[in-house]
Amino acid sequence: MVQSERNGRACWVLVGGRQRLGRALAEDLARDHDLVLTSSGSWDGESWVEELAETARIRTLQWDAGSPDLVSRMMADLDTLQAQGWVISGVVLAAGTFPESPLGTWTPEALETTWRLNLSFPFLCAQALAPRLTEGACLQLLLDTSLHHPWLKRLPYSAAKAGLAALVPGLAQLLAPRVRVVGHALGTLLPAEGSDPAFLASRTLLQRIGEPADLCRAVRYAADSPFLTGEILTLDGGRRWVDR
């Protein structure tokens, strides 16, 4: 058992751990991890978290990418966790937004909003968390298969994810050998509202969209692979290889 574990359970932080893929990861990881979950909103009424807390130690925090107090809040929360004995050995940065923004609709404000959550926020979270991670920890970021072929109706989003694609190997170099950094370039796992899952499935080699369990497996694989760092794993059912 490594020193960072408490009762055999590693402590992980899931940024954006309240909804969709973040929640799916939380529910999977809580089987054998203690978790710190963040959301931009209130955690009141999230009864599923209370259920997880019956077996795992769970702490919920409010980190809003749009808050002017974000950085001081993150620092204060991480100080408190440290003082309370949380030793963090894993992080998944899952917060994001997937807005349609075709050419012609771009404004400084809209670009700033997209890049704040999809690019600045992961940078700031990584900077705040990195010095607090224990030796051997793995920091993971959720990117998009748009790295290979940008979404033409979502170029600002695609550009933000491309920025994270530079962060992964850069941070891996800065944090080595103490901490590893891994990215996941995801195809569709949970379709956006209004999209057609059958069409999206037809655009993959495997003829299916993914599911949260695909991500859970990949995240566990990355965490358990001590020779893996600075890499972005593409998890898209082969979408990148389908002829356009």
Ligand SMILES: NC(=O)c1ccc[n+]([C@@H]2O[C@H](COP(=O)([O-])OP(=O)(O)OC[C@H]3O[C@@H](n4cnc5c(N)ncnc54)[C@H](OP(=O)(O)O)[C@@H]3O)[C@@H](O)[C@H]2O)c1
């Ligand atoms: N779903 C997919 O199939 C897919 C495909 C490719 C890539 N990805 C990437 O995987 C990640 C998770 O995707 P997803 O579809 O589960 O969720 P999402 O809808 O892209 O959002 C992820 C999380 O971001 C959080 N968030 C929203 N506004 C925020 C703010 N102002 N400050 C901090 N957090 C905020 C939300 O949680 P709160 O509202 O609780 O704050 C939400 O749970 C994203 O980075 C996405 O780009 C997903």
